[in-house]
Amino acid sequence: MCDFAHDGEREDDMDLIHEAGAAPDKADIRSYFDPASGTLDRRVFADEAVYKLEMQNIFARAWNFMCHESQIPNIGDYFINYIGEDQVIVVRDKQGEVQVLLNTCRHRGNALCRAEQGNAKSFVCSYHGWNYDLNGDLIGVPGLTSYYHKDLDKSKWGLAKAAQVDHFHGFYFATLDPDAPSLHDYLGEVGRIGLGLLVANGDVVIVDGVQKNVIDCNWKIAVDNLFDWYHVQYSHASAGIAGFMDIAAILHPNNQMVMFGEYGHAISGPVIPLDKQAEIDAISDEDKLKMAADMFDNERGPVPPPRVSFAKELLGPVGMRCMGHPNIFPNLWVSTNGTQLSLRLPRGPFETEIWWFTVLPKAMPEEIRKKQILFNAHLFGPAGMLEQDDGENWSQSTRASRGVKARSYRHNMSMGLGHDDVLTDNSTVSRVETKISEHAQRWLYRNWTDWLTADSWAELKANHAPLPKGRV
Secondary structure, three states: OOOOOOOOOOHHHHHOOOOOOOOHHHHHHHHEEOOOOOOEOHHHHHHHHHHHHHHHHHHHOOEEEEHHHHHHHOEEEEEEEOOEEEEEEEOOOOOOEEEEOOOOOOOOOOOOOOOOEEEEOEEEOOOOOOOEOOOOEEEEEOOOOOOOOOOOOOHHHOOOOOOOEEEEOOOOEEEEOOOOHHHHHHHHHHHHHHHHHOOOOOOOOHHHHHOOEEEOOOOHHHHHHHHHHOOOHOOHHHHOOOOOOOOOHOOOOOOOOEEEEHHHHHHEEEOOOHHHHHHOOOOOHHHHHHHHHHOEEOOEEOOOOOOOOHHHHHHHHHHHOOOOOEEEEEEEOEEEOEEEEEEEEOOOOEEEEEEEEEEEEOOOOHOOOOOOOOHHHOOOOOOOOHHHHHHHHHHHHHOOOOOOOOOOOOOOOOOOOOOEOOOOOOOOOOOOEEEEOHHHHHHHHHHHHHHOOOOOOHHHHHHHHOOOEEEO
16 A cells, blocks of 8 residues: 655645646745755646646747748748747748748638648648748738728738748747747857857758657656656666666766756757867867768767867867757757757647657768768657667656646655765856756746746746856
């Protein structure tokens, strides 16, 4: 018989999930995550009202990844993506500029674009034929003279647009909030390092075809897992047993680094020790490029080549040593040594749509390119050995949060709490170098509460958590 007694538990902590529309107040939200103990209320994964607030205060406010320039190189090229649950068309207009347009006709709300990617001269609604230019302007309305009596002002009925669109090294982002800081400032140093890992060895392209599947889990569980190197040896043991990859070779449990970025960005995972990095730095760029030409080890899978010296301008001395997983808050994961990107798109509290993009150097030899694409497909995504392990865990963790009694027990994210010091060397990167820990998960949820309790960008800028100092 299971004993459900729990020290310090109060009856009022066992209340039912909020009814739709009954938004929690700021005190409630602050109570969900306790940074002093590293514990998290499971209701954050099951509360419909919390989810609606996330759509409003996080996704509609943040900079969201849209696509890479290689996916829309020509005028009229478009790619369909989401900002929260708002579907958007990312399109290169006739002036060559990238527009992000809400994929909903201003007449009756019908989706204009049904294909996931393609090329168009304009966007015509299949419902009543309203026609929009590539920049979103309404340029054609059937019956404008006979039915509308020329009373419809087309200039006022163009497609809704993202408030800001910008890119970092060809990776395009958009925000719906005109008061959001610039993309450069939003990313901050850690966000720019995270994206810089993708282009650390030169220009890249995204391979055609995005792997997509839906997992019955809350989006935040799928995000905080990317920081988790504690589960790798246990959850993914089958990948090692099957000979798919050498788990021990990638784990490095005692050489870990966590970087803390403003607004919730973070990087967590293995770090190259200083003495090893000194050996790498002594190799000439010419020799590094030769090593890159044979970067696929048939016994261990793809082996990342040493980064050439120009990468230091992108990454800085700390970023050059980084081998971990970055998350660009809220939901963009840079994974697998910079050859994959993953979006965790929320589909209600209990479902997440996972997208996997394969990102490869333009100059990669064709033989290695084919091997890398095949390896990526079997690593993550619907057919991925690792994601099948992960998805099952995320699903069951989310399912438990729906139980009236089960959700009264908080998650424990206390690993390493109070045992590490933020480094204060010459680098400007706020970080710890330590063993496997849960510092990044705690940083994620600390910032999550800041986003949910801020009523505007001005309030978020003024009140978000400062970068850690001292003992964490």
